[in-house]
Amino acid sequence: MKKKLKIVKDSRPSRVEAERAVKTLIEYIGEDAEREGVRETPQRVVKAFDEYFHGYGLDAAEILSKTFREVGDYGGPVLVKNIKVQSRCEHHLAPFIGHAHIAYVPDGRVVGLSKLSRLVDAYASRMQTQERLTEEVANALEKYLKPKGVAVMIEAEHFCMKLRGVGEDHALTVTTRFGGIYKKDRAARESFLKLTAGGS
Numbered sequence: 001m002k003k004k005l006k007i008v009k010d011s012r013p014s015r016v017e018a019e020r021a022v023k024t025l026i027e028y029i030g031e032d033a034e035r036e037g038v039r040e041t042p043q044r045v046v047k048a049f050d051e052y053f054h055g056y057g058l059d060a061a062e063i064l065s066k067t068f069r070e071v072g073d074y075g076g077p078v079l080v081k082n083i084k085v086q087s088r089c090e091h092h093l094a095p096f097i098g099h100a101h102i103a104y105v106p107d108g109r110v111v112g113l114s115k116l117s118r119l120v121d122a123y124a125s126r127m128q129t130q131e132r133l134t135e136e137v138a139n140a141l142e143k144y145l146k147p148k149g150v151a152v153m154i155e156a157e158h159f160c161m162k163l164r165g166v167g168e169d170h171a172l173t174v175t176t177r178f179g180g181i182y183k184k185d186r187a188a189r190e191s192f193l194k195l196t197a198g199g200s
């Protein structure tokens with residue numbers, strides 16, 4: 001079985017093939033792919049793709065592997081607001097950009113605060129939907145941190161909505177996912193929503 005997986009990985013197109021595909025798109029729209037300003041665009045686009053989609057090489061388990069037990073007497077939630085979200089919709093590869101607000105109530109274990117942004121980045125830097133991104137961030141925190149509760153809210157603008165079709169310029173898509181005490185306890189949920197209101 002492992003061998004099979006390896007073959008799938010090896011069947012990824014080469015960098016040169018990816019650059020050729022971009023050149024095909026440039027020619028498809030009717031551009032001259034050989035003119036000076038455009039000649040090196042395929043290489044630049046593939047390099048940009050490496051940046052946009054670097055999340056495939058990142059592992060949530062590794063990001064959240066180092067936890068700390070010493071939280072003193074603090075028993076409240078840990079909330080990090082306005083974590084940058086830069087992702088690409090899986091339907092059009094158009095960017096969706098916004099912020100994530102993440103809260104969790106530790107059950108004895110906390111994680112470095114920067115790890116929350118790294119976690120968002122790892123899942124956002126893939127072909128995504130906002131709904132799945134919200135779910136994946138919450139699931140990873142539940143799985144690896146085992147908190148008493150977790151709340152994730154993402155607010156984002158989708159460029160495929162802004163630029164295409166309906167041309168909806170200021171629409172903000174908001175997704176939320178509540179787990180543990182945030183799901184069971186209405187007061188905890190309301191507190192999170194109050195703290196994140198007007199957060200971005």
Ligand SMILES: [Zn+2]
Nearest residue numbers: 089091092160
């Ligand atoms: Zn889209």
